[in-house]
Amino acid sequence: MPPRAAFLASASPPAETARARLVALYGDTPPEEADVIVALGGDGFMLETLHRFMGHAKPVYGINRGSVGFLMNAYHEADLPQRLADAQAATLHPLRMVALDVNGTTHEALAINEVSLLRETRQAAKIRILVDGRERLAELSCDGVLVSTPAGSTAYNLSAHGPIVPLSANLLPLTPISAFRPRRWRGALLPAEARVVFEVLEADKRPVAAVADFTEVREVVRVEVREDREVTLTLLFDPDHGLSERVIAEQFTV
Known part of the structure; x- marks a missing residue:
């Protein structure tokens, strides 16, 4: 029996058109009853979908109707049920941010790509960095600094000249x-x-x-970041085009 799919689309015309065509071909299942969520759009919409269904234990299969589509599969209308049945899973764990602002209020949020600290004014930020309770950098003067997941290492982290990290490496890039x-x-x-x-x-x-990711906290004084292993996200990819392969291939892109 083919997996029951819920089709979700970003607000862009290409994504909405693709959703209408796929629903006409394969029907649609409410997300709460579906076996798999099919997200049509770009990487941004994939992140929105993963956040929306975080904790629901539903795998998400992305179809690219955006621009880059690093987290997405190619758009084909034929044989989608078989593609879903054959898809390979990539398991991700988000970062948990606990931020304390100047008013003493604590804010928590999860990040699939990265947690970043950014200066708010013309003056450079000055940030002390501790790892596991030990001071590693007494003062970093910068525009900002970020901690990335392996999956997010090809996003903002890479633009900031941070290293690309394979999913199986069990490492987190810390990048100024x-x-x-x-x-x-x-x-x-x-x-x-x-x-x-x-x-x-x-x-x-x-x-x-x-x-x-999408949660911003202004005027922070202290931010703690760690990987949250209690939260698991599952992305589905076509065989031979999995996320691990894409992360490796990205390192040879010139």
């Missing part, structure tokens, strides 16, 4: 964004179980925002 001092520090690779704490120095003069 336009570091001014120490100028030659290029970041670090941390064990997946590491607990990273960022302390914002001179927070009143140099305000910093913390961002976990």
